[in-house]
Amino acid sequence: MSGNSSVVYFYDSDVGNFHYGPGHPMKPQRLSVTHSLILNYGLYKKMNLYKPYRATYHDMCRFHSEEYIQFLHQVTPSNVTEFTKSLSQFNVGDDCPVFEGLYDFCSMYTGASLQGAVMLNNNCCDLAINWSGGLHHAKKFEASGFCYVNDIVIAILELLKHHPRVLYIDIDIHHGDGVQEAFYLTDRVMTVSFHKYGNYFFPGTGDMYETGSESGRNYSVNVPLKEGIDDTSYAFVFKPIINDVIQCFQPSAIVLQCGADSLASDRLGCFNLSFKGHGECVKYVKDLKLPLLVLGGGGYTLRNVARCWTYETSLLVDETISNEIPYMEYFEYFAPDFTLLSDKGSNDNPHNANSRTYLENIVKYVHENLRNIQHAPSVQMHYTPPDWFEPNDTNYTTLLSESESANEFYDKDDNKKEDNESKQNES
Numbered sequence: 001m002s003g004n005s006s007v008v009y010f011y012d013s014d015v016g017n018f019h020y021g022p023g024h025p026m027k028p029q030r031l032s033v034t035h036s037l038i039l040n041y042g043l044y045k046k047m048n049l050y051k052p053y054r055a056t057y058h059d060m061c062r063f064h065s066e067e068y069i070q071f072l073h074q075v076t077p078s079n080v081t082e083f084t085k086s087l088s089q090f091n092v093g094d095d096c097p098v099f100e101g102l103y104d105f106c107s108m109y110t111g112a113s114l115q116g117a118v119m120l121n122n123n124c125c126d127l128a129i130n131w132s133g134g135l136h137h138a139k140k141f142e143a144s145g146f147c148y149v150n151d152i153v154i155a156i157l158e159l160l161k162h163h164p165r166v167l168y169i170d171i172d173i174h175h176g177d178g179v180q181e182a183f184y185l186t187d188r189v190m191t192v193s194f195h196k197y198g199n200y201f202f203p204g205t206g207d208m209y210e211t212g213s214e215s216g217r218n219y220s221v222n223v224p225l226k227e228g229i230d231d232t233s234y235a236f237v238f239k240p241i242i243n244d245v246i247q248c249f250q251p252s253a254i255v256l257q258c259g260a261d262s263l264a265s266d267r268l269g270c271f272n273l274s275f276k277g278h279g280e281c282v283k284y285v286k287d288l289k290l291p292l293l294v295l296g297g298g299g300y301t302l303r304n305v306a307r308c309w310t311y312e313t314s315l316l317v318d319e320t321i322s323n324e325i326p327y328m329e330y331f332e333y334f335a336p337d338f339t340l341l342s343d344k345g346s347n348d349n350p351h352n353a354n355s356r357t358y359l360e361n362i363v364k365y366v367h368e369n370l371r372n373i374q375h376a377p378s379v380q381m382h383y384t385p386p387d388w389f390e391p392n393d394t395n396y397t398t399l400l401s402e403s404e405s406a407n408e409f410y411d412k413d414d415n416k417k418e419d420n421e422s423k424q425n426e427s
Contacts, residue, residue, distance in 0.1 A: 006126040007317055008119055009044070010052040010112035011035050015132045018105045021097050025267055025300040026146040028105065031132050033302060033330045037310040040326040046317035051398040052112035052130070055154070059114060060106065063153045063182065065141050072148060073103050089142075096143035106149040109133050113151035113295060117158035118387050120253060120291045127292045127316060131309050134257040134295030136176040137203060145174065145203060146298075152255060153182040155293060156189055159253050161387065163291075164188065167251035169242065170195070171281050172259020172297040173269045175206030175222070179257075185216045190249045194238060194262075196270060197224030208362060211369055218372050221245065223362055226353035227270040231277030233354050238281055241366050246288060248370040256285050259297030260308040264350070267300035272350050275304075275311050275341045282312045303333045307340050 016032030038044060060069045071086050080087070080098050087093055099105075109132040116128030136152055137145030152168065156179075159166045168183075170176035170193040183189035197206050212220035223237055261269040263278055286292060294316060299305035314321045325331065325338045 007047040007129070008050055008116070008125040008127070009038075009047040009129045009313070010050050010116060010132075012052055012054075012108045012112070012132070015105070015108045018099065018101050020099055020146070024097065027300075027302055028132075030299065030302045030305045031296075033306040033333060034131055034309045036328050036330055037306050037325070038313050040328040041310065041314070041321045043310070043313050043317060043319060043321070046319055047129070048125070049400040050115070051400060052108070053115040054104075054107045055111035055114055055149075055151075056107070059154065060110060060149050062157055063140060063150060064138075068141050069149075072106060075102070076100065091142040091144055092148075095146060096148060102148065109135065110149050110151040110154055113155040113293065114158055116293045117155040120293060121159065121162040121387060126289075127286070127294065129294045129313065129316060131296040134172070134259060134297035136170060136172065136257055136259075136297060137174070137178045139178050139181065144178065147178065150178045150182065152176075152179050152257060152295060155295075156183070156255055158387075159255070159293070160188060163251070163253040165190070165249060165251045165253075167245065167249060167254045168192065168257070169254065169285060170257040170259070170297075171238075171262055171278065172257055173262040173266070173271055174202055174259065174298060176257060177203045177205045180205070180210070180220050180222075183216065184212055184220060185214045187215050187219050190219045190221065190245060190251065192221040192223070192241065192245055194223040194225060194234070196227065197222075198226065201270075208365055218369050219249075221366055221369070223366070225271070226358070228272050228350055228352040229354050230272045230350075230352050231274055231280070233352060233356075233359060234271075234273060234277055235280060236356075237359050237363055239284060240363050242284065244367055244370050248373045251290060253291040253293070254285060254288065255293045255295065256282065257295050257297045258282060258309065258312060260299030260305040261297075263299070263301070263304055263308060265301055265304060266298075268298070269300070272352065275308055278308055279312050279315050283315045286316055306330075306333075311340060 016029050018028045020026045057069055068090055071090055075083050075098050077098055077100055092098060112130040113133040116130050119125050120128055133151040135147035138147040138150035156166050166189050168179055168191045173196050175195040176193040180191045183191055193206055195206050206222045206224055208222050208224050210220055210222050211218050262271045262273050264272045323339050323341055325334045325340055
């Protein structure tokens with residue numbers, strides 16, 4: 001096996017070729033650019049690379065309704081007029097358009113997250129990375145916020161087969177509403193979301209007082225932040241809250257959603273985090289040394305998403321990389337400075353609206369709620385369903401050799417048709 005066997009990384013060379021449509025802020029091409037950077041920095045040598053499992057209809061129905069997944073499977077741009085009633089029923093349209101290959105796209109990113117969970121369950125790795133996953137807004141019966149299938153919920157359901165308690169952490173600028181909703185009534189999953197809240201910011205949920213219900217009371221943690229938050233203020237709430245959560249909940253596995261739209265200069269965001277500030281959260285969670293599934297999420301300034309997730313990959317494999325972008329096929333995207341950890345743009349309004357008092361009150365409120373958890377919930381002995389598939393079964397999993405890892409991307413990737421549009425949108 002090549003690389004560090006404790007870290008696995010999933011990439012399907014087709015995943016970056018999908019198009020939500022002209023002018024849509026979600027660009028799957030960011031995954032191809034990220035992967036190219038990871039290859040050209042040589043980070044693939046520090047991991048085991050897998051061409052991931054593709055989720056089946058039944059995999060997706062483990063959380064979503066059959067009627068909804070059937071719709072995703074059948075609808076295409078050419079037959080969309082036949083599904084007029086279903087479009088409104090399943091919230092598919094403007095934000096979540098029907099595009100060519102929609103179902104295949106969902107199958108790819110969901111399958112990678114599910115395989116990551118299976119491999120963690122079987123101690124095949126300590127850490128699994130799927131930058132194509134993290135689509136946290138999708139609901140049981142509908143699409144939402146550019147998300148169709150909630151790969152996070154499906155991966156957590158798999159982790160729960162082996163882990164009594166799973167912690168979900170979300171650092172996307174948008175509230176992780178789909179994941180919170182899925183586990184709102186259980187004490188086996190604690191969801192912790194740091195997000196912009198107020199002024200009708202999407203999705204409008206994530207108030208500090210949303211703490212869970214019934215058995216899940218106090219197992220949903222929300223950290224509602226205001227615009228302009230910087231690295232220092234973010235760390236001021238992130239570290240003590242995560243520390244408290246770990247002590248009270250004592251999870252045996254963690255899923256971390258690393259949405260890059262919380263960075264400064266994001267096309268849809270309003271926070272002021274640097275790459276290092278965002279990465280510090282990832283490093284803090286990694287250093288907890290618990291089985292960890294790392295996922296992508298939002299991020300709408302393409303060059304900065306690729307920078308962020310490449311830098312965070314280097315942190316996850318403990319490798320220091322140069323600040324100079326290596327020459328690669330997307331090199332011109334990083335003009336004019338061609339550096340990894342800097343960008344000439346900054347927020348139009350870098351003012352930090354989060355006062356120290358406001359942040360202290362949030363930390364205090366969360367701390368008090370967590371004190372209401374008497375102890376980490378125990379799970380009674382029960383029948384454990386078998387793993388969804390054998391992690392080493394070559395029918396499902398393909399481990400790429402070092403030469404394949406370096407070559408397969410260049411052989412199959414064909415994103416040139418959107419290069420010009422992306423550069424225009426980024427400028």
